[in-house]
Amino acid sequence: MDTLRSRAETLKLARLLDVEPRQLAFLEELPVEEVRVFRERSVAALFDDAPEILDRIAAMTKVLPAGVAAGIAQKALGPRLAAALAGRLEPARAADIIDRLPAEFTARCCHHLDPRRIAGIMGRLDDDIVVRVALVLADRGDHLTMGRFVGHIRDSALVRILPKLDDATLLHTGFVIDHPERLGHIVELMGEERVSSVIASAADEGLWPEAMAVAAMAADRQRARIASLTAAQPEPRLDSLIRTTAEQDLWESLLPIVALLSEDELRAVAALPALRDPAVLDGLVRGVVATGLWAEFLPMVGVLPPTARRIVATAAGALSGPELDALARGVDKEDLWELVLPLIELMDDTAKQRLLELPVFQERAAG
Amino acid sequence: MSAEELALLRAELGAPLPESFGTLDDAQVRLLAQALRRARERRASGLNEAVEDALTLVPALTREPVRRMLFR
Numbered sequence: 148m149d150t151l152r153s154r155a156e157t158l159k160l161a162r163l164l165d166v167e168p169r170q171l172a173f174l175e176e177l178p179v180e181e182v183r184v185f186r187e188r189s190v191a192a193l194f195d196d197a198p199e200i201l202d203r204i205a206a207m208t209k210v211l212p213a214g215v216a217a218g219i220a221q222k223a224l225g226p227r228l229a230a231a232l233a234g235r236l237e238p239a240r241a242a243d244i245i246d247r248l249p250a251e252f253t254a255r256c257c258h259h260l261d262p263r264r265i266a267g268i269m270g271r272l273d274d275d276i277v278v279r280v281a282l283v284l285a286d287r288g289d290h291l292t293m294g295r296f297v298g299h300i301r302d303s304a305l306v307r308i309l310p311k312l313d314d315a316t317l318l319h320t321g322f323v324i325d326h327p328e329r330l331g332h333i334v335e336l337m338g339e340e341r342v343s344s345v346i347a348s349a350a351d352e353g354l355w356p357e358a359m360a361v362a363a364m365a366a367d368r369q370r371a372r373i374a375s376l377t378a379a380q381p382e383p384r385l386d387s388l389i390r391t392t393a394e395q396d397l398w399e400s401l402l403p404i405v406a407l408l409s410e411d412e413l414r415a416v417a418a419l420p421a422l423r424d425p426a427v428l429d430g431l432v433r434g435v436v437a438t439g440l441w442a443e444f445l446p447m448v449g450v451l452p453p454t455a456r457r458i459v460a461t462a463a464g465a466l467s468g469p470e471l472d473a474l475a476r477g478v479d480k481e482d483l484w485e486l487v488l489p490l491i492e493l494m495d496d497t498a499k500q501r502l503l504e505l506p507v508f509q510e511r512a513a514g
Numbered sequence: 515m516s517a518e519e520l521a522l523l524r525a526e527l528g529a530p531l532p533e534s535f536g537t538l539d540d541a542q543v544r545l546l547a548q549a550l551r552r553a554r555e556r557r558a559s560g561l562n563e564a565v566e567d568a569l570t571l572v573p574a575l576t577r578e579p580v581r582r583m584l585f586r
Contacts, residue, residue: 164549165556171549173542181532188529193554196528198561219568228564 151360151400152179155323160186162291163193194234194261204228205235213240217247226252230259238267245272250279257284257292262325269299277304278311285312290319298326302336309337314348321361331366334373343376350384355391359400371407378412382419389421398434406443410450417450425458432462436470441477445486460490464498475507516540523547526554 153175161168163186174182204224208216220229233241233256245253245268257280260268269277277300284293297320300308309317317337324330334342349358362373377388392401405416421427435444448459463474478487491502502508519540524531526547535543569577 164553166549170545173538177532177534177537181534184532185527185535188527189550189553192526192528192550193557196554198558200565201561204565223568225564225567227560228568231561 213243226255230256234261242271254283274304293320294323298329314345318354318357322357327364334369374407393427399438402440402443428458429462460493464494519543526550
């Protein structure tokens with residue numbers, strides 16, 4: 148999950164600093180929580196350092212009727228200054244003025260608003276304006292701004308917005324949501340049919356990474372439901388999920404989702420053509436070694452077709468000494484020997500010998 | 515990375531850097547510091563421009579008193 152979270156976090160920071168995301172790709176190697184902390188401190192550095200003039204304009208605005216202030220904001224201040232001002236006003240006063248502005252203008256302001264002021268303002272806005280602004284943001288393809296706001300939108304507005312957004316917009320927005328703890332609830336509001344449609348669009352529009360990130364952020368119950376609805380997709384779509392995962396090395400994101408499937412669903416996934424491709428299976432084994440997701444991986448190996456299982460055994464047998472040691476220790480730590488022994492039986496003699504010589508085997512033999 | 519580059523980034527951020535940022539190389543730290551500085555400059559100049567634009571909509575006779583109030 149960290150690869151995708153890091154990708155989303157880097158995207159958010161790049162947007163905040165107005166640089167190309169690829170320029171900050173090096174941040175994807177750092178712990179995602181620390182990049183998030185850096186972004187939050189950057190927000191403070193940029194927004195707390197506001198020129199004094201803003202406070203003077205804010206003071207002048209306070210004495211005007213909200214309608215007049217809205218007129219001035221729109222006709223004279225422009226979205227950047229209006230957003231900066233909204234950040235200096237009491238949230239209730241800001242909301243009062245926003246209520247009188249056209250949605251198109253407010254949507255442009257949202258992009259420039261101090262993210263820390265969003266919760267206070269959103270809680271006071273009328274549903275109608277929230278719905279209109281959300282739709283303008285979607286039309287503009289401004290998913291990062293939507294991601295900042297969506298966690299603060301009331302259910303009464305969400306149920307009006309969600310059916311009007313296309314699947315790709317939902318995926319792009321969910322990927323960069325600022326309050327992921329709200330995702331489970333939003334998925335619940337969408338209903339099964341819509342979630343299924345979003346999963347189909349993930350396959351058809353090349354958005355599997357976004358979908359996996361959303362599934363990982365959803366609450367346990369929704370994640371299991373997303374996993375089942377994904378497994379029910381036609382074979383070509385599921386195959387594209389495996390291919391994308393292999394190409395982008397996202398096994399750490401996919402395996403925890405696969406682990407939630409029932410045995411029948413797991414069999415359907417294990418029979419996919421992509422999981423007979425030696426290059427894919429080799430990457431999968433290496434992904435498991437790197438992430439230690441043995442408990443998620445081995446049950447799937449058990450239901451792979453014999454040819455694929457042999458390829459996995461060969462790939463595992465060809466691991467370097469340290470990688471093989473990591474495999475054995477991971478299996479030992481989670482007591483997964485029962486699942487791994489059939490795999491060891493498929494290895495050639497050299498690989499079996501290398502395994503038996505590993506310290507963890509020696510210790511077991513001695514114990 | 516050099517302590518000097520890190521100190522510059524810390525100054526731009528106005529807060530301590532998360533620990534792992536110490537593993538970045540000089541060019542990466544410099545890029546972040548420059549991006550932060552430019553973002554702050556853009557924000558400040560954008561605001562000043564917006565105020566100037568806004569003033570053009572104030573009637574000419576009252577423009578100067580309003581400007582003096584704002585930029586006192």
